[in-house]
Amino acid sequence: MKFCKFCGVKLEDNAVFCSRCGKQLEEEVVINSVGINQTNATCEKSSKSKIAAGLLQIFLGGLGIGRFYTGHTDIAVAQLVVSIVTCGIAGSIWGLIDGIVILTTKDFKDADGKIME
Numbered sequence: 001m002k003f004c005k006f007c008g009v010k011l012e013d014n015a016v017f018c019s020r021c022g023k024q025l026e027e028e029v030v031i032n033s034v035g036i037n038q039t040n041a042t043c044e045k046s047s048k049s050k051i052a053a054g055l056l057q058i059f060l061g062g063l064g065i066g067r068f069y070t071g072h073t074d075i076a077v078a079q080l081v082v083s084i085v086t087c088g089i090a091g092s093i094w095g096l097i098d099g100i101v102i103l104t105t106k107d108f109k110d111a112d113g114k115i116m117e
């Protein structure tokens with residue numbers, strides 16, 4: 001058993017590529033569990049799609065759907081409340097802008113701090 005230097009996932013001894021982050025493993029990449037803590041946070045990637053989140057926000061942002069998807073439920077609930085209070089007008093505009101922000105932000109992160117692609 002060895003560990004990926006980039007994300008710390010456990011891998012088979014004969015693994016050439018990390019099954020989680022996809023980076024190529026080199027001989028010196030084989031590290032013990034002590035080393036993982038120093039290199040762990042570099043390649044945490046979200047399983048969620050930034051494109052999907054952005055489009056959901058653009059079209060359904062008034063309901064906070066895209067933000068529910070990314071796990072930002074506090075923002076999503078706020079958008080929902082604003083939509084209800086303003087009969088959908090301000091919430092929809094917020095959702096549209098929020099969706100564009102999600103799509104154009106480099107390394108946009110979900111609620112777990114993982115980068116979405």
Ligand SMILES: [Zn+2]
Nearest residue numbers: 004007018021
């Ligand atoms: Zn990895």
